Amino acid sequence: MIWSLRRKFITIAMCSLLGTMTVLCAAIGIGNHFVFAGRADRAIDLLYQNGGAFPQPEGIADPAADFRFQVTPETPFETRYFIVELTENQEVRAVNTDHIAALDRHTVVDSINQIVSGGKAGGYVDYYRYKLFRREDGSSTIIVLDCFLQIQSAYNMLRVTLLVSASCALIVFILLLIFSKKAIRPFVENLERQRQFVTDASHELKTPLAILSANVGLLTDIYGENKWLESARSQIFRLDKLIKNLVELARTEETVREDCVIVFSASEVAQASVDAFQSLAESDGKTLAVEIAPDVWLRGVQDNFFRLLTILLDNAVKYCDPGGTIQFSLITRGRNLCVSISNPCQGLDPALLPRYFDRFYRADSSRTRETGGYGIGLSTAKAIVTRHRGHISNRYAGGIITFSAIIPQAN
Secondary structure, X not given: OHHHHHHHHHHHHHHHHHHHHHHHHHHHHHHHHHHHHHHHHHHHHXXXXXXXXXXXXXXXXXXXXXXXOOOOOOHHHHOOEEEEEEOOOOOEEEEEOOOOOOOOHHHHHHXXXXXXXXXOOEEEEOOEEEEEEEOOOOOEEEEEXXXXXXHHHHHHHHHHHHHHHHHHHHHHHHHHHHHHHHHHHHHHHXXXXXXXXXXXXXXXXXXXXXXXXXHHHHHHHHHOOOHHHHHHHHHHHHHHHHHHHHHHHHHHOOXXXXXHOEEXXXXXXXXHHHHHHHHHHHHOOOEEXXXXXXXXXXXXXXXXXXXXXXXXHHHHHHHOOOOOEEEEEEXXXXXXXXXXXXXXXXXXOHHHHHHHHOOOOOOOHHHHHHXXXXXXXXXXXXXXXXHOOOEEEEEEEOOEEEEEEEEEOOO
């Protein structure tokens, strides 16, 4: 129980942290990209507005422009770019590579062909940022800016951000492993006290119930049978059964002990469970259709698995519509064992299906009183499946309710 709660606590905390880190890294990466892309576009605009050269620093009057791209006396020397003039037929008319040394005319023409064929007014070609300016006469100017250093800087910042985020996540994970046990200790102690209370109270109630049962037997011998003594005997029996169910539920919620875990034939256990309910279903005028895959093995607690099938079959036989057919199947899917039990049951509210596994919940109290239910059986079934690290669910469609349990075979 402690490790189960610790695992859930650590998983939730780490998922929350990793989700936050992912959003943070994405925001930094995207924001940084837009910043240097905006600076590159502003630099290109300044070059176009000033005839292919940067203006003097004192010549910039727009404060917003200064914020996006600040021109300094060193800007013309540290910025690499080239300018290409195109005719109205999109043919290269002039190339200015005075401000870039890494490209020759042939490479520039190839880059321009990529830009023209792309049909975009701006974007990237490799690590070059470009913008295309069209004139009214059909000719155009393309200014291409070398953004290698900016892109490299952005990638380096992203790598550092990812490294720092991963380091922080690792540190948090280690701290959670160290302190999570202390954090969940109050909840574990509370659950253990609740289970212990149920067990102790059940044992304390057994003695007065035994005395009451003996007294009712004596009164029956003295006064004979009557409806009042029969009612008292019936209520004592109900209380005794309820106490046993509560103790069983408390025990099934405990962590599986390794000395209780064995490898057993789930097929044989399922067949034994079906045989026990076959005659009961037939006596009620119901049909039990069975599909059990042979040689299905499960590693777990055999008594718990038998109890799980008993609860589900008992529930299906009790609440199946008169003359209905109960479908039972036990198969394997991959490394999982799948148990499915369905039966027709008209008049159920699908919105209440999730509550069927709650303790003491009964969807139809009048019908439950007739069948002697307490609303504990399905809670116990869920506790057994959870104890074996599985999952149980139910669904209702076409007047048929189906309970499905999936349990890992290699538990």
